[in-house]
Amino acid sequence: MAPVPEPRWRRRKEARPADIVAAALELFTEKGFAAARLDEIARRAGVSKGTLYLYFDSKEALFRAVVRDVVVPNVEALRESVLGSATPFPERLRELLPRFAAIVTALPIGAVAKMVIGESRNFPELAKVWHDDVILKSIGLLVELLEAAQARGEVRAGNPRIQAFSIMGPMLLGILWRETFTPIGGAEVDLVAAARQHAETVIDGLSLKESAR
Known part of the structure; x- marks a missing residue:
């Protein structure tokens, strides 16, 4: 008889937090924040509930870790690039x-x-974390990009923050369409292709040549 493998939390102690965060991300996206239970997250991560509490004292703390470890690094990489x-x-x-x-x-x-978006009324802390760590950084990246372009005379003058919202609005619509309507039979959205087309629309709209017509 083959030996029974040890639980992951015994075999790879240093990976426990990452395993827990990965399990939390899976369950948050599958069930939503309210329905995701800590004992189920622990079970999927291969740890006991007591072990989970050694690293995270609440679901809110787990959500902050998901944003910090999964989302923010990608925003920062985009910013740097x-x-x-x-x-x-x-x-x-x-x-x-x-x-x-x-x-x-x-x-x-x-x-x-x-x-x-769906659970922010009952869990405003989720919205605050997302706003502070994701939205502000993403919009801030575009604002800095637009301010520098205006200073170099590459694009027409305007409020960079409003311009940034105008740029990200269609992208958010595409994201929500994919998550809400495609699963129930709505048309597929090629978000990368839509982004390429949207970039050309924005560039044409901000062009100084356009404003001189």
């Missing part, structure tokens, strides 16, 4: 939006965003 580039605004936007769409397509970030 785009703001660290010396290329003109059109090229940077053509890089930013499709990369953002590819990340959202590959990871369950859209499902988490939908969960936050």
